[in-house]
Amino acid sequence: MITRVEGIPIITVFLLLVLVFIGLAPNVFLGIRIYMSFLTTVPPILILALGLTMVIAAGEIDLSFPSVIAFSGFIFSFLFKTYELTWLAFLGALAGGALIGFVNGVLIARIGIPSIIATLATQFFWGGITTVISGGLSYNIRAIKTEAVWQVFVGRIGLVPVQALWALALAILMWFILNRHRFGEHILFIGDNVKVARVVGINVDRERIKLFILMGVVAAFSAVLLTLENKNFFNTQGQGFLLIALASVFIGGTSIFGGQATIVGSFFGAFIIGMIEAGLVASGIQGFWVRAVVGLVFLGAVIFHLRMERANALGSFAKAFRRG
């Protein structure tokens, strides 16, 4: 059914990178521990990247998710610390993300603010609100380790961190939503050409609002995993995620122009980003190099994707020419 397996280039890049690191630090990268450590650090980034893939597929962008990580993390920690809620705290956190997403959606779809501007503004706003209501404090929630919610979301099955399974399950679900669900198709058409989307009867405004709510909820889930893993909330948590989550999506090969997106690409993109830092440090290269190398890999991947796209476009152009 699927004529071309999705994400072959990015999987190749990923495997090459693993080989390079095995060459540089065999004692680390031939053991299992480093990979288990990736499986705890990468899932929050990966989950953000999955949501962002949908947003970018629609030709939009979301810059506000770092504040969802803070806001929803706060709701979760606050409800646990104050009322000893666990599952309800989880739902509260998701609801917080949904609220932020809904506000974004309304600003973008109904009021017509471009998403880059609207979400830049809401990123400041919700980040600020979180600082205000948390009083700038951090919350230690070490006691949550004995609760079921901790086991279910970030416990261990053998050596495997459970959050990795959640991330994998979410990736599979998102793949089906994007590629096999009506909603995903609407997203792709909106990103492809919004006028076409309207003409074929897609309710563009409603789908956009749904999209940003989805992104908010997904970011909130990421926030809960992060907060649980750290057993701690601090009001600037999430600030480091903005660029790496976006980078994961673009390294994976999703087009900034919308209408084309790959969940598989974002999946491996997140692992590539997550691996470079740990890999470099383990290889004995100074930590200062991390960002420079990320930049290089990023550029390399994007150029690679562009080449592939152009080769395809040229191929089909030639075909059209021959036929005409």
Add this chain to the structure above:
Amino acid sequence: MSQADFQHVVRLVDVQKSYGNVRALSGVNFSVGCNEIVGLIGDNGAGKSTLIKIMTGVEKPTSGDLYIRDRQVNWRDYSVGKAHELRFETVYQEKSLGEKQPLWRNFFVGRQITNRLGFIDVRRQKAIANDILRNRIGFRSEGINADSPVSVLSGGERQGVAIGRAMHFDADLIVLDEPTVALAISEVRKVLDFVRGIKESGRACVYIEHNLAHVHELSDRLVVMDRGAIVAEIPRGQMTLNELTNFLIDLQHDKPTLSPATPPAADRRAGTAS
């Protein structure tokens, strides 16, 4: 296709439309009979697009009545989705297909075959898309199938896909908004054949076109618009292409001279004008 139960697929009565102080349509009466091809002509800004948009539910008029298959429809209940339900399809010049999406998505978008959870039955959609491509539109070139993205199609093929889609969903009325603009001559021929296919399959069509030779050749009736009003209705065979051209030029110079009393010309040489 039941032909006897109604006289007009669509009828607009005394439709007005203003955008602020600008009057786009004034007192327009427009109807399309079943299996009738109506050519809609007029200059840019004459109100053709506004009329089409109102007829297909994209915009609402300031006042006027709408009858679909001789039954009055309330504007409040009318939308693009409702028009689809009533089997009206519009093929816009460049806004009908998602470039980067495969044809099977383009055929069904907005009306996907899904299960209860909204997941698409990809296999069935592809099978039907391939069937339409091969049997209805008559694409036999090896390169094109349901998985091809729209970007590999030529301009004429794109119009064909959009028209084929409309026919698959059993449209009674297909609106074509300048389908031959910016097409090579060989491609234009293909599109005109598609329009003939619409007529042959018993459907009605509103055909907006700049090229007079094309509309003159294909239409059962020509409707001429100027500055927001319908200024002439010309049944097939009443004017030759030359007379039509002169009529429209005179119209622009603000002296419409020809009344529909022109000699009934059976002159068909216009058909080969392009």
